[in-house]
Amino acid sequence: xxxxxxxxxxFEAALARGLQxxxxxxxxxxDPEILAAYWDRSLASDERTHxxxxxxxxxxxxxxxxxxxxxxxxxxxxxxxxxxxxGWPLDLRWLAPAASLAVVxxxxxxxxxxxxxxxxxLPDPAPRSEAADLAAENRPTSESPEASAQIETSQERLQxxxxxxxxxxxxxxxxxxxxxxxxxxxxxxxxxxxxxxSQLAAAPTTRVDPLRPVDAPLEEQPTRRALTGVSRxxxxxxxxxxxxxxASALVVTSPDPSVRWRVAPTGAIERSTDxxxxxxxxxxxxxxxxxxxxxxxxxxxxxxxxxxxxVLTTDGERxxxxxxxxxxxxxxxxxxxxxxxxxxxxxGRRYDTADxxxxxxxxx
Amino acid sequence: MYSGSAAPDAQDAERxxxxxxxxxxxxxxxxxxxxxxxxxxxxxxxxxxxxxxxxVARSVDKRFHGTEPVTRAVAQYVESLHAADLGLAVACAxxxxxxxEHFVTTYRPVLYRAARALSGDEATARDxxxxxxxxxxxxxxxxxxxxxxxxxxxxxxxxHGRSQLATWxxxxxxxxxxxxIRSSRRLEPLESEDGGESDRPPNTGRRPVTQTETVDPDxxxxxxxxxxxxxxVVGALAPRDRLRLCCYYTQELTLAATGRVLGEHEATVxxxxxxxxxxxxxxxxxxxxxxxxxxxxxxxxxYRYVTEESSVDLSRMLASQGS
Numbered sequence: 001x002x003x004x005x006x007x008x009x010x011f012e013a014a015l016a017r018g019l020q021x022x023x024x025x026x027x028x029x030x031d032p033e034i035l036a037a038y039w040d041r042s043l044a045s046d047e048r049t050h051x052x053x054x055x056x057x058x059x060x061x062x063x064x065x066x067x068x069x070x071x072x073x074x075x076x077x078x079x080x081x082x083x084x085x086x087g088w089p090l091d092l093r094w095l096a097p098a099a100s101l102a103v104v105x106x107x108x109x110x111x112x113x114x115x116x117x118x119x120x121x122l123p124d125p126a127p128r129s130e131a132a133d134l135a136a137e138n139r140p141t142s143e144s145p146e147a148s149a150q151i152e153t154s155q156e157r158l159q160x161x162x163x164x165x166x167x168x169x170x171x172x173x174x175x176x177x178x179x180x181x182x183x184x185x186x187x188x189x190x191x192x193x194x195x196x197x198s199q200l201a202a203a204p205t206t207r208v209d210p211l212r213p214v215d216a217p218l219e220e221q222p223t224r225r226a227l228t229g230v231s232r233x234x235x236x237x238x239x240x241x242x243x244x245x246x247a248s249a250l251v252v253t254s255p256d257p258s259v260r261w262r263v264a265p266t267g268a269i270e271r272s273t274d275x276x277x278x279x280x281x282x283x284x285x286x287x288x289x290x291x292x293x294x295x296x297x298x299x300x301x302x303x304x305x306x307x308x309x310x311v312l313t314t315d316g317e318r319x320x321x322x323x324x325x326x327x328x329x330x331x332x333x334x335x336x337x338x339x340x341x342x343x344x345x346x347x348g349r350r351y352d353t354a355d356x357x358x359x360x361x362x363x364x
Numbered sequence: 365m366y367s368g369s370a371a372p373d374a375q376d377a378e379r380x381x382x383x384x385x386x387x388x389x390x391x392x393x394x395x396x397x398x399x400x401x402x403x404x405x406x407x408x409x410x411x412x413x414x415x416x417x418x419x420v421a422r423s424v425d426k427r428f429h430g431t432e433p434v435t436r437a438v439a440q441y442v443e444s445l446h447a448a449d450l451g452l453a454v455a456c457a458x459x460x461x462x463x464x465e466h467f468v469t470t471y472r473p474v475l476y477r478a479a480r481a482l483s484g485d486e487a488t489a490r491d492x493x494x495x496x497x498x499x500x501x502x503x504x505x506x507x508x509x510x511x512x513x514x515x516x517x518x519x520x521x522x523x524h525g526r527s528q529l530a531t532w533x534x535x536x537x538x539x540x541x542x543x544x545i546r547s548s549r550r551l552e553p554l555e556s557e558d559g560g561e562s563d564r565p566p567n568t569g570r571r572p573v574t575q576t577e578t579v580d581p582d583x584x585x586x587x588x589x590x591x592x593x594x595x596x597v598v599g600a601l602a603p604r605d606r607l608r609l610c611c612y613y614t615q616e617l618t619l620a621a622t623g624r625v626l627g628e629h630e631a632t633v634x635x636x637x638x639x640x641x642x643x644x645x646x647x648x649x650x651x652x653x654x655x656x657x658x659x660x661x662x663x664x665x666x667y668r669y670v671t672e673e674s675s676v677d678l679s680r681m682l683a684s685q686g687s
Contacts (some may be wrong), residue, residue, distance in 0.1 A: 010667035011645050016613040017671050018594050032535035035525035039535065041627060042444060056603035056610065060542060063627050066615035067538035072624060074477035074534070219516075230530055289632055306632050327604065328627045346627055362440075 027054055029061055039068050041347035045325060052327075251276075252293030252301055259298040259316070263290040269303065269311070269319065283311065283319045294335040302357075304330035304343050310357055314338040322357035388424050388442045393417050399467030400447035408453045410460035419454045420445065423524035457502075457518040472497065472531060478534045482541045492544075496537055534586055583669050590648075590666040591658060597647045603642050612637055 011206055030038070030051060037043050055061045120324035250263040258275045261282075267290065269283040289306035299316035310333075324330065328345035337339035339356045342363070350363040397416045401408050415475035420442060427441055479493035480486065502518040523532050580586075598606060604626060611622040612633070619630040619637075626633070652658045652666065 010664060010671065011648075014590065014667040014670040015594070015609075015641065015644065017673075018591070018598070031522075032539050033522065033524055033526055033532060035533040035539070036535035039625075040527040040531050051605060056606040059614070062607070062610050062615055063542040063546075064535070064538045066611065066621075067541055067618055068531075068534055069611075069617055069621035070622055071478035071534045071538065072621070074474055077398040098463045125656045174468065262456060289635065292630075292673060306628070328369055329629060329632060346629065 031055070035064055035068070036063070039065070039344075041328070041349070045327075048327070052268060099320075136258075170275075250290055250293060250303075252295045252303065254295035254298045254301070256298040261293065261295060261301050261303070263293075263303065272317065282313070282317065289329070291330065292332050294333045294341065296335045296337050300335070300338045302333050302335040302341050305331045306330070308345075310343065312338070312357060314356070324351045324360050326351070368443065368633075371463065386424060386428050386435075386438050388417075388420055388438055389435075390417070391420075392442055393420050396420070396442060396445065396447045398474070400451040402447035404452060404463075404466070406456050406462050407448075410455040410458070410463050411451045415458065416451055416455055419450055419525070423450070423526070426524055427526070428530070445525040446528055447525065449529035450523070453520040454526075455521040456500075457520040460504075462676045470576060471530060474530050475533055475537065478537050482537065492541060496533075496540065522611060579667070580665070584660070586669050587668045587673050590670050593648050593651045594644070597644050597651070601640065601644075605636070608636060609640060610634060 017107050034043070034047075034051065038048065038055075053201065055065060106146060136276065146308045250258060251274065252262070253260040259271070259273050261269060261271050262276075262279070264270055264279075268281050269290070270279040270281050272279045289309070290303050290311075291305050293301060293303040296303040300312070300314050301316075302310065304310050304324075306329045308326040308328065308330060310322045310324060311319050311331070312322070312335075313319045324343055325343075326345055326349065328347055330343045331346050332344040333341055334343075340352075340354050341357070342352050343360075344349055344350050351360040352363055393416070394413065397411075397413050400416065401411070421446060422439060423437055428438065433441075445663060452463055452467060456467050475497060476489070476493045479489035479496075483489035483492060496519070499519040519536070527535070598609070601609075608622060610628055611625050612619070613619045617625070619633045622628075623630045623633045628636075649663055652663050653660070658666070
């Protein structure tokens with residue numbers, strides 16, 4: 001699956017040859033927990049800096065990182081019960097007593113004087129042994145790709161009729177559970193992080209806990225809502241090796257629709273005051289690799305990019321550069337005004353500023 | 365495999381005694397414990413608050429060992445822990461069945477798929493995964509130690525919640541796989557140590573120089589010179605730039621995979637690799653031409669000879685310069 005091809009350029013071939021054999025770093029290699037935390041972006045910035053230097057010089061650690069990369073995505077094909085935290089007992093052993101209770105509740109509802117005349121008769125609740133057998137029969141094997149479908153099917157079979165008053169909430173919950181049943185962690189991330197290729201590429205390695213409670217706000221993750229006023233002229237997909245400078249134009253609109261900024265394919269920042277008909281270059285192309293922006297007013301615009309780079313204008317004309325204390329690429333920014341903003345890194349970390357970008361604090 | 369013979373509890377007790385390690389806030393730990401149980405209800409009947417608190421304390425101690433962190437740093441660290449995974453590891457290591465069943469269902473396929481992704485054949489993958497799986501269960505204890513009253517010790521005791529449990533499992537597996545390969549390579553015949561031409565045909569895919577062809581008498585000098593200059597230039601790069609180059613050229617990862625190692629988008633990786641190549645080439649050629657008086661054609665000869673040569677050991681130079 002490598003896109004690596006032996007370079008044709010003689011210099012590049014010599015460079016590749018020169019990097020083939022590695023020595024060993026003089027300091028001790030990290031244990032697997034540090035390596036895993038590095039991969040999950042869980043290390044503090046000073047730790048990360050230290051291990052960056054070690055990995056750059058250590059062939060053994062580079063090989064381990066490469067091995068981690070090659071095993072990336074194996075969790076995505078893992079079929080396991082939906083997260084417990086969503087409050088729906090998907091362990092099928094619980095279905096028999098739950099089904100029995102539901103039957104009792106429904107029976108009480110049916111025999112009320114004001115119940116619906118055309119009440120549907122309940123199917124006889126499956127005897128516990130039968131339900132247990134059915135559960136055991138349909139217990140997903142850990143390596144079966146159809147396991148999640150089996151969970152859903154067996155749930156439907158064991159579930160009694162739902163009273164009309166409860167159907168909507170149950171249907172909503174079932175939809176959520178079905179989604180999570182059928183959707184792997186990676187697909188969930190892809191849906192929520194579809195806003196930019198950076199988020200998409202980094203989805204499996206973000207620090208999101210796939211077992212987080214259902215009521216945890218999805219705003220924890222960089223979503224399209226976080227990209228205030230941002231649109232893209234073209235999408236860069238995972239399968240394309242396209243330079244971001246060429247592939248897309250980032251447009252940031254302000255509350256005044258006639259005033260907007262954009263990042264040209266060259267990387268220069270331009271402004272329009274006539275709704276995009278004409279553009280004026282305000283900041284020449286640099287090494288920003290700009291990926292997202294937010295314009296809380298016609299004179300204020302924040303734009304973020306690679307390696308923690310941030311630029312902003314507070315008068316609509318002149319741009320100043322600042323930086324978030326991180327080496328990670330920034331993929332989203334939410335700005336309230338010229339002083340207050342929150343940026344999000346590719347791994348999901350968030351940093352806040354209240355002084356126009358002079359200082360940043362990581363949000364826990 | 366984690367080295368060190370002392371069990372984690374004994375090491376921690378000794379460390380606490382010697383250093384007076386920072387202790388996490390009990391209320392914060394209680395809140396994190398509650399969150400872990402909400403995420404993984406299977407732990408409710410098996411994981412006590414005390415055992416979870418001890419695990420968090422061990423994790424904090426390992427992270428801040430030998431330092432005097434501020435309270436905020438400890439609090440941030442505790443908040444960053446993967447609490448549910450940590451709780452699961454603690455409960456499984458203690459031998460409770462319900463969490464172990466959950467662990468088996470969730471992580472066993474992850475382990476075996478990862479092993480298959482690493483190994484070229486099913487048998488090796490299964491050996492690798494089976495061995496690790498047994499150690500996770502705690503089968504690694506020797507009979508002598510068990511008969512002497514020692515309890516079964518699980519490898520999960522070495523998980524401290526700094527990462528996702530799945531990532532940690534893959535990391536352990538990756539380390540073992542790499543060490544296995546490296547140890548098998550050490551058994552292969554050593555190459556010539558004189559740094560000169562090897563008797564074996566160069567492993568470049570290019571045809572070897574045959575005896576009927578004229579061998580440039582300055583070939584060795586060109587190679588050595590290029591080696592020195594390239595070493596100096598690459599050694600001066602920032603660590604992340606060197607790591608990016610090594611991931612792409614040495615480990616032959618894709619752009620996307622290289623980006624995942626570094627936390628960058630593949631377009632960023634592509635752009636930075638191109639920039640690094642350009643910068644390195646410019647500087648190398650400048651040094652070869654300006655500092656060492658080579659001509660353009662001689663510079664090209666350097667590239668050709670280095671590509672054909674199999675004994676360039678530039679990276680040892682990088683390691684010594686970069687560490």
